[in-house]
Amino acid sequence: MLSSRAIRVWTWLHKWTSLICTLFMLLLCLTGLPLIFHHEIGHLLGDEIEAPELPAAMDKQRVSLDVMARAANAQHPQMVIQYAGENEEDPRLWWFTLGPTPEPTENYKSVAVDARTGQVVREYRVGEGFMDLMFRLHVDMFAGLPGKLFLGLMGLLLLIALVSGVVLYAPFMRKLDFGAVRKDRSTRVKWLDLHNLLGIVTLVWCFVVGATGMINTWAELLVQYWQYDKVSALLAPYKDQPVLTAAERGPLQATLDTAMKHGDHRKVSFVAFPGTSFSSPHHNTFFLKGTTPLTSKLLQPLLIDAKTAELTAAPELPWYLTGLLVSQPLHFGDYGGMPMKIIWALLDIATIVVLGSGLYLWLRKPQGARKGAKGTKTAPAGAADALDDAKDPETAAA
Structure with a gap:
C-alpha cells in the first residue's frame, strides 16, 4: 500500500507529465493515423x-x-x-x-x-x-532537429505519465471488475471508467510507440555519433581530402557490383554519395538490407572507394543504431502488412480517446477536489488523486 507521501509524489508526477504532454501527444496521434496508411493514401x-x-x-x-x-x-x-x-x-x-x-x-x-x-x-x-x-508535423513540427528533440522530450513525459498512472490506479481498479463502466453514476464517472479501461488496454502499445518514437527523434544525433566514434577511424587515411568531383569518380555500376559481391545476398536500401552526411568525401557508401520483414529494416554499410571501386570497410552497426532501425517499423506498424496496420490504427484511435478523456476529466474536476478542503493542506490535483479514488470515485480525476 502506498504511503501518503508516495501518493503525493506519484500524483504530482502524473499530473504534470500528463498535462504538459497531452496536447502534443494528441497532435502525434492525429498525424500518425494517416501515416500508418501512407502508401495506401498516397x-x-x-x-x-x-x-x-x-x-x-x-x-x-x-x-x-x-x-x-x-x-x-x-x-x-x-x-x-x-x-x-x-x-x-x-x-x-x-x-x-x-x-x-x-x-x-x-x-x-x-x-x-x-x-x-x-x-x-x-x-x-x-x-x-x-x-x-x-x-512534417509528426516528425519535427517544421522545426528541424530542435523540434524532433522537443517531441522526444514529450515522449519521455508520456512514458512517465503511463508508469505513474499504473502505480496510482492499480489499487483503485482492484475494487472493480475489469472493464466495468458504472453507467448508473454521473457522466464524469462513466468517462473516468472508460478512460481507465482504454488506458489499460492500450498501455503496452502506448509505451512501445512512445518509446520507439522517442528513440526516433534521436536519429540524427545517433548517426553523427556513430560517424564520429566508429567511421572516422576507418576513414582516417582520407581525412581532410576534398570531395571527389564527378570527373574523378569511377563508374557507379562498378561500386554497386562490389557492394553486391560482398553483400551476402542482400538488397540495396540506399546509397550515400561522396560528401554527404552518411558517407565520406571519397566513398560511395552502400547500405544493404535483408530480404525478410525483420532483416529488411537492418542495414549493413559498405564503404566503397568511389574512384577505384574497392571495398574499404564493412563496419557492423553498433547496438544503438540497430535499436533505432528496429524501432522505426515498430513505431508505425509497417512490418506486418495490412492486418498490423489496422491493429495499429485501432489502438491509435483508442489512445486519442484516452488523451481526450483525460483532458476532459481534468477540466471537469470538481472545484473542491482541485483546491482541497478549507483549513487543510491543498491536495495535488490531476489524474491520480488516489486517496480520493479510494474514498469516493466521484472525486477522481483523469
Missing part, C-alpha cells in the same frame, strides 16, 4: 509513383546505375546527387535525391527513374500535399 491521392508496364521480356532487364544517375541529374543539372536507392514498394524504380551541394539542405529534389529503361518516370512531390504536411 495511391488514392495520386502521389505514389508507379513503374510503367513493359513487355514481359523487358521487365527483368536492368540498366547500369550510371545510366539512371545521368537521367536523374539531367532533370536538375545544376544540382548534385546526394542519395539513391531502390523503391521499397517497387524494385523496378530507383529514386535519386539531388541538392545544391552534398551537404544536407531543405532545398532538394527527388526523382524516380525506371531501372529497366533508365528513363525518368516522375519527380516526387517534395514538400507538397497532405501526407507531407502530416509527416
Whole structure:
C-alpha cells in the first residue's frame, strides 16, 4: 500500500507529465493515423509513383546505375546527387535525391527513374500535399532537429505519465471488475471508467510507440555519433581530402557490383554519395538490407572507394543504431502488412480517446477536489488523486 507521501509524489508526477504532454501527444496521434496508411493514401491521392508496364521480356532487364544517375541529374543539372536507392514498394524504380551541394539542405529534389529503361518516370512531390504536411508535423513540427528533440522530450513525459498512472490506479481498479463502466453514476464517472479501461488496454502499445518514437527523434544525433566514434577511424587515411568531383569518380555500376559481391545476398536500401552526411568525401557508401520483414529494416554499410571501386570497410552497426532501425517499423506498424496496420490504427484511435478523456476529466474536476478542503493542506490535483479514488470515485480525476 502506498504511503501518503508516495501518493503525493506519484500524483504530482502524473499530473504534470500528463498535462504538459497531452496536447502534443494528441497532435502525434492525429498525424500518425494517416501515416500508418501512407502508401495506401498516397495511391488514392495520386502521389505514389508507379513503374510503367513493359513487355514481359523487358521487365527483368536492368540498366547500369550510371545510366539512371545521368537521367536523374539531367532533370536538375545544376544540382548534385546526394542519395539513391531502390523503391521499397517497387524494385523496378530507383529514386535519386539531388541538392545544391552534398551537404544536407531543405532545398532538394527527388526523382524516380525506371531501372529497366533508365528513363525518368516522375519527380516526387517534395514538400507538397497532405501526407507531407502530416509527416512534417509528426516528425519535427517544421522545426528541424530542435523540434524532433522537443517531441522526444514529450515522449519521455508520456512514458512517465503511463508508469505513474499504473502505480496510482492499480489499487483503485482492484475494487472493480475489469472493464466495468458504472453507467448508473454521473457522466464524469462513466468517462473516468472508460478512460481507465482504454488506458489499460492500450498501455503496452502506448509505451512501445512512445518509446520507439522517442528513440526516433534521436536519429540524427545517433548517426553523427556513430560517424564520429566508429567511421572516422576507418576513414582516417582520407581525412581532410576534398570531395571527389564527378570527373574523378569511377563508374557507379562498378561500386554497386562490389557492394553486391560482398553483400551476402542482400538488397540495396540506399546509397550515400561522396560528401554527404552518411558517407565520406571519397566513398560511395552502400547500405544493404535483408530480404525478410525483420532483416529488411537492418542495414549493413559498405564503404566503397568511389574512384577505384574497392571495398574499404564493412563496419557492423553498433547496438544503438540497430535499436533505432528496429524501432522505426515498430513505431508505425509497417512490418506486418495490412492486418498490423489496422491493429495499429485501432489502438491509435483508442489512445486519442484516452488523451481526450483525460483532458476532459481534468477540466471537469470538481472545484473542491482541485483546491482541497478549507483549513487543510491543498491536495495535488490531476489524474491520480488516489486517496480520493479510494474514498469516493466521484472525486477522481483523469
